[in-house]
Amino acid sequence: DAKTTQPNSMESNEEEPVHLPCNHSTISGTDYIHWYRQLPSQGPEYVIHGLTSNVNNRMASLAIAEDRKSSTLILHRATLRDAAVYYCIVSGAGSYQLTFGKGTKLSVIP
Amino acid sequence: DTEVTQTPKHLVMGMTNKKSLKCEQHMGHRAMYWYKQKAKKPPELMFVYSYEKLSINESVPSRFSPECPNSSLLNLHLHALQPEDSALYLCASSQRHIAGGGANTGELFFGEGSRLTVL
Secondary structure (H helix, E strand, C coil): CCCCECCCEEEEECCCCEEEEEECCCCCCCCEEEEEEECCCCCCEEEEEECCCCEECCCCEEEECCCCCEEEEEECCCCHHHCEEEEEEEECCCECCCCCCCCEEEEEEC | CCCEEEECCEEEECCCCEEEEEEEECCCCCEEEEEEECCCCCCEEEEEEECCEEEEECCCCCCEEEEEEECCEEEEEEECCCHHHCEEEEEEEECCCECHHHCCCCCCEECCCEEEEEC
């Protein structure tokens, strides 16, 4: 699986948009990009995933660079409940097996 | 029902004890996973079961023994553990381990974990 690089931590004000970056320069053409988050004292939770096109769901948006070497998870209005560690994961086509990197710890300031 | 249920939530055991962690899902998923997570670290894959057969063992010591009695249940048997094995043990499930045709719906469902302390 391709390696990912994320900032260790980020801060956001409540009710403002948050852009969480992820670099995955060694991604191959059939690899998927996944985002999970882990709230304190809970198991990881699926956020969104994509292959080439930008994706939207009720939780977030995923913007994928044209060369696919980077992506950005967008939370449109951060709430206190969004404070978590966000993991960007790249996995091979068809594989549900995920290898977690260090992730970005997001703090949301009231 | 989109839940993965893990029991017990907390477990304290001595180094000579034998105990088990249990994981259950009723989503019809045919792949189940054990992850280990140390404090302030990302989850690390331990085992993958696919269609009730052990598919991947990430070089886990034999003092951890997984078992998949049926498609809904996954156990992790613990024996002669060391204090450094203290961690959060996470169970997860997915529709399959490897999706056919390269398609990937992307979602692993995780339980809340069993927090293990080895004295």
